[in-house]
Amino acid sequence: MVTFLLERTAPLSQDEAWRRLTEWPRHGEAVPLTRVTVVPPGPTAEGTLVVARSGIGPLGFDDPMEVTVWRPPAEGVSGLCRLEKRGRVVRGWAELEVHPGPGGRARVIWRETLRCPLVPERLLRVAARSVFGRALNRLLRGS
Known part of the structure; x- marks a missing residue:
């Protein structure tokens, strides 16, 4: 099992940082060889299923994640989204938090x-921090 923490401060409002982080198909644009779909389509809520399909053609796997906590930021209140990974290949959870930061900026915690029993823990730790760190930067940049 690998646990990691990423923190960023972005020149965005809390609401804009939240929107960028939870626009699920954009995660597929930020993570190489990955496409993300949402079931049901539409606004996210508890129970929404976010499925990341990674790989090329039949040489890939699904990473289904169920939204178990959905609390968008509100005036003076931090936002929190928790996803439980329910796949056969990848298990675990992810939490995305958006807090008020200094100077009206947003502080983001992933x-x-x-x-993932198929990948050695040391390799998984390095790859996860690298891939998700770059993805987080790209999501917050908006490109």
Whole structure:
């Protein structure tokens, strides 16, 4: 099992940082060889299923994640989204938090625990921090 924490401060409002982090298909644009779909389509709520399909053609796997906590930020209240990973290949959970930061900026925390028996733990730790760190930067940049 691998646990990692990523923190960023972005020149965005809490609401804009939240929107960028929870626009699920954009995660597929930020993570190589990945496409993300949402079931049911539409606004996210507890029970929404976010499915990341990673790989090329039949050489891939699904990473289904169920939203178990959905609390968008409100005036003076931090936002929190928790996803439980329910796949056969990848298990664990992820939490995305958006807090008020200094100077009206948003402070973002991405915390995740991964279990992937097919990948050595040391390699998984390095790859996860690298891939998700770059993805978080790209999501917050908006490009």
